[in-house]
Amino acid sequence: MYLGGMNMSSDFFQELKDRGLVFQTTDEAALEKQLNEESVKLYVGFDPTADSLHIGHLLPILMLRRFQLQGHVPIALVGGGTGMIGDPSFKDQERQLNTLSIVQEWSQSIKDQLSRFIDFDDEKAPAVLANNYDWLGSISLIDFLRDVGKNFTINYMMSKESVKRRIESGISYTEFAYQLLQAYDFLKLYENHGCLLQLGGSDQWGNITSGIELLRREKEVQGFGLTMPLITKADGTKFGKTEGNAVWLDPEKTTPYEFYQFWINTDDRDVIKFLKYFTFLSLTEITAIEQEFTAAPESRVAQKALAKEVTTLVHGEEKYRQAVHISQALFSGELKTLSSEEISQGFKGVPSYEITTEDGSQLLDLLVASKIVSSRRQAREDLQNGAIYVNGDRIQSVDYELREEDKLSGKHTIIRRGKKKYFLFTFA
Template sequence: MHSDFFQELKQRGLVHQTTDEETLEKQLNEESVKLYVGFDPTADSLHIGHLLPILMLRRFQQNGHVPIALVGGGTGMIGDPSFKDQERQLNPLSTVQDWSNNIKQQLSQFIDFNNEKNPAIVANNYDWLGEMTLIDFLRDVGKNFTINYMMSKESVKRRIEAGISYTEFAYQLLQAYDFLKLYQKYGCLLQLGGSDQWGNITSGIELLHREEGVQGFGLTIPLITKADGKKFGKTEGNAIWLDANKTSPYEFYQFWLNTDDRDAVKFLKYFTFFRLDEIAEIEEEFNQAPETRVAQKALAKDVTTLVHGKEAYEQAVRISDALFNGSIKALNADELDQAFSGVPAYEVSSEDSLNLVDLLLAAGIETSKRQAREDINNGAIYLNGDRIQDTSYEIAEEDKLSGKTTVIRRGKKRYFMLRF
């Protein structure tokens, strides 16, 4: 236990609200505290919106506390209304259970379940919510809360106008019951969550107090806002997943590398394990020469290595360099797939002519042969990074990278793939 741990969290900007801050800080300094974060399985993978709470669990564990990752196999069947504009779609039990297993797997990358001193715990609230009867729920949980208390929560208030089902209205009681069960099972006294979880967390503290006469604590982390006002965690409208099959390590690395200058140092404090004095040094260097992007590079390296490992990080850098320098031929098949995932691809059939003008037209890269010839003559067409200015050019075996792919670039930025 470091006596300045809580203060460091504050200096990193990771503390948004807490209940009884003084007592909580004292407790964290003096003993190993059990704390939990809930993750509802609403997809088959976690995304970077979950990364901050996951890394909070890691920070607490590194400081001698015991993190509990609660997978919401039960609450995931229902959906949390907190700051959502509409009802969630309900998923079948088998789907939610599969997703729960994936999430447990992902969490084990970040928190240590086999540590000798303070091993992390994984729990699934389906274990108690799944077997609880409605009568038990109404008697043991519902009795402790007035409707006025539940209605006063910001997450409910925001939805009353648009409409909220009884199912989602009752969500805060289920989350409160989770806190009670985790206290009874493991002695858990602290719940962490995003700032949108404050209402649900305080309901849990209330239930702990009423049922067990103990003081629980809540701590929320800020909701991440980007300097440009866009939502954090999405790029081109797609979520950035922690699963390498859903978001390639290269795309993941690029996401962090493209962080706005105004956010780079803040994100270093949030998402990396650099010491604050190291971050201050990076910040100083960054302020003197922002064009070197030293803060973004440090951020992208640390987070990509943490999530995907050193090799994947080095591969992402190699792909980035190859694209920047136009040396596409240096990439292997897997790197080509990562570099150009999402790029329009055309499957070349045995019937297709291998003449460049014909292929540009067949693949939909050009709208007419005239335009294709014009672009080739003007030097706007590149094959695997090399400019081609011969309209009679035929694609040869050596143009097929790894024997199966040709990368065509039109103009400065527009990439296309031909697959053979």
């Protein structure tokens, strides 16, 4: 498990604030005292709304790891039960409900991913993995209403920002009751593990304070809540999206190269903030990077450090090096140095055409068959004008035929038309 160069802080809570990771807390003085003096059990919930976590989940995941490094005990709660309902917090419309089998399948995938970031075998502070379906799946409606619902007035529930935002557009009773389910999670994690602290994004404040209220009423103990800021990008676009698609932690959904590219393209205005949020570099190291970056922004030293740290953290050092190699090969045009796996990553989503024996090997014919160009006449013009490249080499002969050495790793040939339009030939 890669952790980077984090230095232990004598005042852990102050370091979290210095990194900009603390948005709201309940009873800050008491929480800070407890964190600095004794080991605390804390949790973050992850509802399985897909078969993979994405980088929107990365901040809370890394927060759990930061707490674990300080000797606290993190609890990763997979929402196998709440995932059947859907959290209305800051959502404009009702979530689509999924079947139990799908939610259970997604829950398992999330468990597997979390184990890559949080140490469940740590000798001093092993993390705990829990699933709220274990208690929500078996409690009866009567028991839930008597034991949980009795503790909350409608006025209290209506006062939550996550509910108020949806009143005009409409909210079902199902989603309205979600805060009670999350409050019950906090109660059960206290009963089962002694958990006293819940972390979440700032949109979770209402749900977290409901859990603290339930702990106070049912157990007469003081629970704590800490929220992290919702991440915004300086250019106004949504964090965690690239070309309209989510950036997933699963390498099958977002390749390590695509993942690396997301971070290397971070806006200058965001990059130092993201280094504090998403890496385990010390604040001293980040300050040094910031000074170098400010003196020479064109060096992109901050983006390179960010992309290296986060890609290595999520996918490992080998995949990071691979992503850098793909980037360098594409920039330099040295495409022949790429392996088959690197080609698949670097050209994911690029139009491709499978060549069969019937297609022959003449490049002009293949350009037409693959619809890279619209006609033989256009193919001749492009070749004669030097607009066609095979694996980075300009080809100007209209009689050129693909050779065995043009098949990279025996599987692919990369065609470029003009400056930026790439196509991929694969061989059957």
